[in-house]
Amino acid sequence: MAGPAPEAREQRRGGNGRSGRDPYDLSAVLDIAVAAFNDFGYEATSMGALAERLGTSKSAVYYHVSGKEDLLRLALDRALGHLEAVLTEPEATSGPADERLRFVLRGAVRVLVDDLPYVTLLLRLRGNTQVERDALERRREFDHSVATLVDEARTAGSLRSDVDARTTTRLLFGMINSIVEWYKPGGPLTSEQLADDVITVAFDGLGERSDR
Structure with a gap:
């Protein structure tokens, strides 16, 4: 792989671009690129x-x-690496299926909040490039793992069995994925509170509990 161009080397010395300030590192470049992709669309961003x-x-x-x-x-x-990492945590791999499902859903909410711009980009993919298609395939594999957990919980009797496991998974992630459209980081609603609300609605519904 060829070394950096002279202008790039000069940029690293602070001689161009940012007027003597420290140059951006890759993480900062990536943050700004993701923001631009979300604002204008990947294809329209040069x-x-x-x-x-x-x-x-x-x-x-x-x-x-x-x-x-x-x-x-x-x-x-x-975005995908952080989601996939949730599935490898001990709480996601052992114990009752419904508890593992709760943990994975909480983890998905946490990743969405912590990496909001990155997950937003993931959710807006159209599959127009090989990179996008590869990412969509990884996302389908993640959804399949969650559907398997749902099916295990249904078989164990801890979830209702009259709704298809894949339909349940789509509905769950439809609720979770909608968070990118309205959640405001830094507001009064923390990621933990948000995860609690998602779990409550998903497992208990919106009806008033009879023991209250």
Whole structure:
């Protein structure tokens, strides 16, 4: 792999782009790229537009990545990697199926809140590129794992059995995924409170409890 272009090396010394300030690192570049993809759409966002948002040159951006598809891949891998990691936690792999399901749903809410722009990007994929199609396949595999948990809980008698497991999974994640449209980070509703509310609605419904 070729080394960075002279302009990029100069950028790292603070001589161009950001007027002597420290250059952006990859994490910062990725944050700004994801924000741009969400604002304008991936296909409509050019590397020139990203460089303009960063206040630097395109060659300085190319120092970190090979192009905007590389940025998309890294962003989607972050969102999916954190979701997939929830499935490997001990609380997701042992114990009663309904408790494992609760843990996974809580974890999904936590990832959504912590990585809100990244998950938003994931949920808006159209599958127009191979990177997008690969990400959508990983997302389907995650959904399948949750559907398997739902099915196990139904078989164990801890969930109602008159609703198909995949339908239940779609409804659960329809509720969770809608959070990206209205949740405001830094507001009075914390991720833990939000997860509590999701679990309550999913498992207990909205009817008033008879023991109150």
